[in-house]
Amino acid sequence: MEPRPDDLFLGCDLSTQQLKIVAINSSLQTIHEAACHFDNDLPQYKTTSGVHVNGDEIAAPVEMWIAALDLVLQRMKDEGFEFGRVRGISGAGQQHGSVYWSREAEGLLAALEKDKTLVEQLSPKAFTHPISPNWQDHSTSRECADHEAAVGSAEKLAEITGSKAHERFTGPQILKLRRNRPEVYHETYRISLVSSFLSSLFLGSIAPIDIADVCGMNLWDISSNTYSQRLVSLVSDNPGSLIQKLGIPETDGGRLIDYISPYFVHRYGFPTDCCVVPFTGDNPATLLSFPLRPLDVIISLGTSTTLLVTTPTYITDPGYHMFAHPTTPGLYMAMLCYKNGALARLGVRDAVSKVKDTWDEFTKIALETPVLGRENADDPAKLGFYFPLSEIIPAAPSGTWRFLSNGELEEVQPGGKWDVPRDDVRTIIESQALSMRLRSQPLLAQGAGRPGKIWVVGGGSSNPAINNIIGQVFGAREGVYKLLKGAANACALGGANKAAWGVLRKKGETFEDFMAARWEAEGGGRSERVVQGMKDGEGDGIWEKYGEVLGVFEEAERRVVASKNGQGH
Numbered sequence: 092m093e094p095r096p097d098d099l100f101l102g103c104d105l106s107t108q109q110l111k112i113v114a115i116n117s118s119l120q121t122i123h124e125a126a127c128h129f130d131n132d133l134p135q136y137k138t139t140s141g142v143h144v145n146g147d148e149i150a151a152p153v154e155m156w157i158a159a160l161d162l163v164l165q166r167m168k169d170e171g172f173e174f175g176r177v178r179g180i181s182g183a184g185q186q187h188g189s190v191y192w193s194r195e196a197e198g199l200l201a202a203l204e205k206d207k208t209l210v211e212q213l214s215p216k217a218f219t220h221p222i223s224p225n226w227q228d229h230s231t232s233r234e235c236a237d238h239e240a241a242v243g244s245a246e247k248l249a250e251i252t253g254s255k256a257h258e259r260f261t262g263p264q265i266l267k268l269r270r271n272r273p274e275v276y277h278e279t280y281r282i283s284l285v286s287s288f289l290s291s292l293f294l295g296s297i298a299p300i301d302i303a304d305v306c307g308m309n310l311w312d313i314s315s316n317t318y319s320q321r322l323v324s325l326v327s328d329n330p331g332s333l334i335q336k337l338g339i340p341e342t343d344g345g346r347l348i349d350y351i352s353p354y355f356v357h358r359y360g361f362p363t364d365c366c367v368v369p370f371t372g373d374n375p376a377t378l379l380s381f382p383l384r385p386l387d388v389i390i391s392l393g394t395s396t397t398l399l400v401t402t403p404t405y406i407t408d409p410g411y412h413m414f415a416h417p418t419t420p421g422l423y424m425a426m427l428c429y430k431n432g433a434l435a436r437l438g439v440r441d442a443v444s445k446v447k448d449t450w451d452e453f454t455k456i457a458l459e460t461p462v463l464g465r466e467n468a469d470d471p472a473k474l475g476f477y478f479p480l481s482e483i484i485p486a487a488p489s490g491t492w493r494f495l496s497n498g499e500l501e502e503v504q505p506g507g508k509w510d511v512p513r514d515d516v517r518t519i520i521e522s523q524a525l526s527m528r529l530r531s532q533p534l535l536a537q538g539a540g541r542p543g544k545i546w547v548v549g550g551g552s553s554n555p556a557i558n559n560i561i562g563q564v565f566g567a568r569e570g571v572y573k574l575l576k577g578a579a580n581a582c583a584l585g586g587a588n589k590a591a592w593g594v595l596r597k598k599g600e601t602f603e604d605f606m607a608a609r610w611e612a613e614g615g616g617r618s619e620r621v622v623q624g625m626k627d628g629e630g631d632g633i634w635e636k637y638g639e640v641l642g643v644f645e646e647a648e649r650r651v652v653a654s655k656n657g658q659g660h
């Protein structure tokens with residue numbers, strides 16, 4: 092499309108706790124940010140941290156997300172945001188969640204009237220199921236076993252789909268729905284992921300799933316670029332009908348799918364030629380928030396903690412995930428994902444904070460506490476595991492475990508040798524970082540296990556102690572970096588960059604070339620180094636000190652995993 096000098100691009104992120112929107116100009120500079128926080132702004136849905144928890148079932152009300160979209164756009168309109176300049180929209184959704192559309196949905200989406208809200212016009216008639224299973228759900232262990240059995244093993248499933256079976260993945264979730272609520276499954280006309288659900292609202296018709304997010308289902312055969320017959324046949328006795336419900340994924344991440352629905356033109360003032368570009372998962376979108384180089388690592392400190400690396404090599408392992416890259420054929424995104432990220436840290440913060448809802452005390456203690464809690468060289472190292480929810484990596488039950496180690500491991504109770512909650516502060520950050528270091532080493536083999544730059548994004552990246560400890564544990568050679576603007580909204584920003592690329596790319600221009608040219612044209616000034624780099628032998632040997640406890644950390648993890656009865660204190 093022909094660029095116009097005042098073009099703007101929107102990136103949306105429908106994540107666990109909020110719907111965020113970032114607007115950028117064609118130099119890829121952020122000019123506006125807006126958000127709707129589900130618990131605070133939409134209390135009528137009675138969510139806690141964006142979800143409803145019912146035992147091991149965790150879900151979000153779909154109607155709340157629709158209400159959030161009108162609310163955040165209205166907020167932007169009230170702030171004077173110039174919707175008339177928006178040429179493209181893309182974005183992201185929390186991965187794996189699914190939305191179940193009824194037969195009436197297409198008709199309702201196509202006929203939206205500007206004077207009524209989306210909720211009034213879509214809910215409940217457009218859906219067969221009022222909730223979307225959330226990525227924190229852990230109710231599908233039977234279906235996971237079935238997925239692995241269908242192809243032979245966890246390794247084989249990882250080889251085909253990029254991941255072993257995971258309880259939050261969409262395939263096991265759909266299989267559970269079909270078994271427990273067959274009438275709902277059969278009445279469902281289409282199934283969207285959270286990302287394609289959000290783009291469907293903007294399009295006014297059901298959008299395709301994108302090529303990266305489809306890999307979070309345990310149904311897509313990445314190498315042959317098609318749904319796996321064995322897996323769709325497991326989930327449905329009519330595999331053709333399941334494929335029809337899911338739709339064929341969009342392989343061109345920059346495609347202009349269609350113009351925005353008239354609802355948004357007439358209600359908010361978008362131009363009629365504003366294009367919708369495929370939305371992707373929040374983690375793949377984060378990859379698109381800045382130009383990455385080989386050996387650069389992104390650590391996303393959202394509700395979940397994830398570690399992301401781009402790689403041209405498709406090597407799978409049940410210990411991590413591989414996804415197709417959201418924009419660039421031939422590249423892949425490798426990922427580690429932890430459930431107990433922000434909410435676990437929040438628990439420790441609340442236990443130590445003197446002033447409610449502040450991070451100051453937590454940050455101060457984390458920075459004052461020595462490496463591994465060792466005041467003196469011969470003190471034992473402190474290692475802790477904090478899993479308010481059962482964890483993905485390692486596959487551990489919920490609970491808290493604390494160990495001391497001077498070579499030998501000793502599990503300790505609170506009190507005495509462990510000052511609870513003070514000693515938990517540095518330990519929880521170190522523990523999360525050590526786990527990521529341990530598992531990312533094969534992905535960073537060319538850097539002898541060490542990253543070049545670490546980019547920190549997500550809500551937790553505004554905490555200097557967390558950034559500092561991550562830099563020390565990983566021994567990042569070039570240091571830890573943050574976006575100067577919008578680090579907390581990196582996935583939305585990645586979506587906005589994707590929209591800009593889709594609309595403005597020259598024939599054959601890759602996302603990487605597009606980003607590099609515009610990023611450098613500004614002469615830097617978009618990011619800052621928040622922790623110095625550590626070349627070999629620098630940093631008082633801290634990286635090496637953390638390396639010395641990796642073995643005993645693994646052993647402690649094994650003990651935690653073996654506590655199958657949810658032992659903890």
Ligand SMILES: Nc1ncnc2c1ncn2[C@@H]1O[C@H](COP(=O)(O)OP(=O)(O)O)[C@@H](O)[C@H]1O
Nearest residue numbers: 106107108109393394433450549550551553554
């Ligand atoms: N200064 C801070 N230090 C540590 N964590 C923080 C800080 N500020 C916000 N957070 C955490 O960030 C989380 C939200 O991050 P965000 O990236 O917006 O999550 P999501 O995208 O999953 O909704 C909150 O749960 C909060 O605990």
Ligand SMILES: O=C(CO)[C@@H](O)[C@H](O)COP(=O)(O)O
Nearest residue numbers: 106107185186226393394395
């Ligand atoms: O399950 C995963 C990735 O596999 C999570 O990373 C979700 O995608 C949710 O992300 P946030 O809301 O924490 O950003």
